[in-house]
Amino acid sequence: MLTLLDKFPSPIRAMLILTFFGIIGSALVAISYAITAAQIQANERAVLTRNLAVLVPDSLHDNDLSNDTKQIANAQALGIADPVTIYRARQQGNPTAVVLNIVAPDGYSGNIYLLVAIAYDGTLLGVRTVSHQETPGLGDAIEERRSAWILNFTGKSLTNPAENGWKVKRDGGTFDQFSGATITPRAVVKAVHKALLFYREEKAGLFD
Structure with missing residues (x-):
């Protein structure tokens, strides 16, 4: 049974496959960036809080x-x-x-x-x-x-x-x-x- 991709000529099929994996890759990068950015912000916040406590004591x-x-x-x-x-x-x-x-x-x-x-x-x-x-x-x-x-x-x-x-x-x-x-x-x-x-x-x- 032919798959949906088999209905397309080889060049178009290759382009569609590359596009699919490109979209998946971009999505993974975006998700990774969001997770990393949140962690970086949390780390920066922790460093700031620590510095403020040292610079201006209670x-x-x-x-x-x-x-x-x-x-x-x-x-x-x-x-x-x-x-x-x-x-x-x-x-x-x-x-x-x-x-x-x-x-x-x-x-x-x-x-x-x-x-x-x-x-x-x-x-x-x-x-x-x-x-x-x-x-x-x-x-x-x-x-x-x-x-x-x-x-x-x-x-x-x-x-x-x-x-x-x-x-x-x-x-x-x-x-x-x-x-x-x-x-x-x-x-x-x-x-x-x-x-x-x-x-x-x-x-x-x-x-x-």
């Missing part, structure tokens, strides 16, 4: 930082063209800190994505590297798990150090560079300084 807030957010539509000053989400910390309704997503666009291998936590008075609570493409063994020292360098921002502000101190030592500033890798720390220092300047200018509206 003693500084009684609200849920991950749900007390605000969209900043014009974030070019933070190195980000698209709207970004900021996370606000409050205690008994009073603002205590903010966590900003920032980008250092001039890393050695491209964008460096950071979280910067700033206390209400403008003092840095901490900085964490979210993602980057810097050179393993050199530029990746901006990761806390690789070195303690990123922890040196804690306690700094726009007056500590002074304006001309917000550079790496090779440029006349106060921040260490890495042996064989100056571009990466230079980009991070510059981006964190810009975040502090942004906070000073926009502070009043960040907690609305």
Whole structure:
């Protein structure tokens, strides 16, 4: 008994078979992508929650930082063209800190994505590297798990150090560079300084 495909000439039959398997393959890829995307989002959410808890300890807030957010539509000053989400910390309704997503666009291998936590008075609570493409063994020292360098921002502000101190030592500033890798720390220092300047200018509206 002839199958339905047997009724078609060989070239058309081959095309139909290829089309069928193409559709099946595309469907499998789409399903796999949906599952993977959901897992990636869950992982990113877990990392964010963990970083927020480290950067803004429970003693500084009684609200849920991950749900007390605000969209900043014009974030070019933070190195980000698209709207970004900021996370606000409050205690008994009073603002205590903010966590900003920032980008250092001039890393050695491209964008460096950071979280910067700033206390209400403008003092840095901490900085964490979210993602980057810097050179393993050199530029990746901006990761806390690789070195303690990123922890040196804690306690700094726009007056500590002074304006001309917000550079790496090779440029006349106060921040260490890495042996064989100056571009990466230079980009991070510059981006964190810009975040502090942004906070000073926009502070009043960040907690609305």
